Amino acid sequence: MRLSILTLTIGSLLSCGTTALAQATETAAAAPDPVRTLVGRLELEKYKATIKGLTQFGDRRQGTDRNRAAVDWIEAQLKSYGCPTERIKYVYDPPPAAGAGRGRGNTGLAVGGGRPRGDRIPTGVNTDPMKQPDETLRALNMQPTTPGPREMVFCTKVGSTHPEEMYIVSGHMDGHGWGEAANDDGSGTALVMELARIFSAPDVTTERTIRFALWNNEETGSQAARAYIGQRQALQGKEDPPGSGKYPEPKWLGMIQHDMMMFDHGMPLPDGTMRKEQRAEADVNIEFQSNSKMAAESQKLAWMLEAANEKYATDYPAAVGPHMTNTDSGPFMDIIPAISLRENERGVQIGNGWDPQWHQPTDVYATYTDKDFRLGLNAAQTTLGAVAGLTGATLGK
Numbered sequence: 001m002r003l004s005i006l007t008l009t010i011g012s013l014l015s016c017g018t019t020a021l022a023q024a025t026e027t028a029a030a031a032p033d034p035v036r037t038l039v040g041r042l043e044l045e046k047y048k049a050t051i052k053g054l055t056q057f058g059d060r061r062q063g064t065d066r067n068r069a070a071v072d073w074i075e076a077q078l079k080s081y082g083c084p085t086e087r088i089k090y091v092y093d094p095p096p097a098a099g100a101g102r103g104r105g106n107t108g109l110a111v112g113g114g115r116p117r118g119d120r121i122p123t124g125v126n127t128d129p130m131k132q133p134d135e136t137l138r139a140l141n142m143q144p145t146t147p148g149p150r151e152m153v154f155c156t157k158v159g160s161t162h163p164e165e166m167y168i169v170s171g172h173m174d175g176h177g178w179g180e181a182a183n184d185d186g187s188g189t190a191l192v193m194e195l196a197r198i199f200s201a202p203d204v205t206t207e208r209t210i211r212f213a214l215w216n217n218e219e220t221g222s223q224a225a226r227a228y229i230g231q232r233q234a235l236q237g238k239e240d241p242p243g244s245g246k247y248p249e250p251k252w253l254g255m256i257q258h259d260m261m262m263f264d265h266g267m268p269l270p271d272g273t274m275r276k277e278q279r280a281e282a283d284v285n286i287e288f289q290s291n292s293k294m295a296a297e298s299q300k301l302a303w304m305l306e307a308a309n310e311k312y313a314t315d316y317p318a319a320v321g322p323h324m325t326n327t328d329s330g331p332f333m334d335i336i337p338a339i340s341l342r343e344n345e346r347g348v349q350i351g352n353g354w355d356p357q358w359h360q361p362t363d364v365y366a367t368y369t370d371k372d373f374r375l376g377l378n379a380a381q382t383t384l385g386a387v388a389g390l391t392g393a394t395l396g397k
């Protein structure tokens with residue numbers, strides 16, 4: 001018995017050895033995939049730590065000291081990664097509150113054009129400080145917003161052979177609702193910051209430019225994104241100063257927005273409660289807007305992200321849908337290919353109560369488990385993989 005096993009083992013080793021040699025030869029011929037190496041540099045603990053860092057500024061509501069402190073902190077992090085920063089300045093004077101009768105109308109469709117189905121629970125923005133049971137957090141969020149000057153920060157990885165062309169990778173750093181805006185949109189902000197960190201490593205080269213943008217004032221109607229477009233659209237692709245090889249505003253090739261990345265516990269249950277855990281079927285929702293001027297190009301970009309998810313994301317798949325809405329990619333969608341990545345579809349799912357923390361005091365770091373954080377990490381793997389491919393990322397020695 002023992003002898004026969006030994007014989008079998010030697011036989012197996014010999015045949016395995018031949019296969020291994022063939023595989024080694026094959027591997028040597030095909031260069032290792034630098035994109036896979038870059039995606040492998042994303043870590044759950046680092047992603048969580050960046051979200052945690054953002055939550056020290058409470059809900060980061062626009063027009064407050066805590067929002068301005070968060071912009072400063074984000075900028076300091078981006079600089080420490082070796083990603084040079086700039087700011088967009090603009091003024092936000094909110095219009096008078098919309099009167100009754102405004103809203104989404106009676107078309108029967110959700111914002112973005114999707115059709116709601118199934119069990120729903122009401123949504124809204126919490127404005128009552130007393131709904132925040134944590135007194136320290138309540139005090140942190142107490143300063144009211146005031147009209148006036150605003151700022152947002154971005155940083156840039158300049159392309160080696162095509163510095164004049166770029167992709168914009170973004171999230172929004174402001175929030176509201178008397179929580180910590182951990183998911184909306186600490187999760188998207190941290191994702192963008194993690195990608196900035198990885199692409200800015202000294203051994204990474206990209207042929208094209210990548211801009212990592214953390215919009216402000218998303219919750220009031222994407223005023224930072226609109227200011228960016230207003231101030232910079234006409235500067236695209238212009239070398240300045242002439243002959244310098246510098247392009248302050250490279251031509252926009254596409255815009256990829258990240259807004260609420262972590263919570264996919266499924267449809268509300270018939271009794272109005274939610275499943276306690278991330279559903280096993282959780283996915284990253286990649287949306288374009290079929291009712292936009294760049295719909296065809298945006299859809300193409302969406303499927304590129306989906307393909308990158310299939311190749312590089314470790315745990316959760318991606319789904320593509322046509323109803324992108326209510327985030328900073330909106331102002332770009334008639335100009336360039338623009339998509340959003342989210343935990344769920346914004347219109348028919350988030351808009352119908354699939355995320356009970358949305359704009360609520362419960363959107364705090366402690367609400368989420370590693371299964372939730374991991375969905376955000378998978379979205380990061382998806383975008384990193386896609387953008388690395390689109391910009392021709394390579395690794396030096």
Ligand SMILES: [Zn+2]
Pocket residue numbers: 172184185218259260
């Ligand atoms: Zn958001």
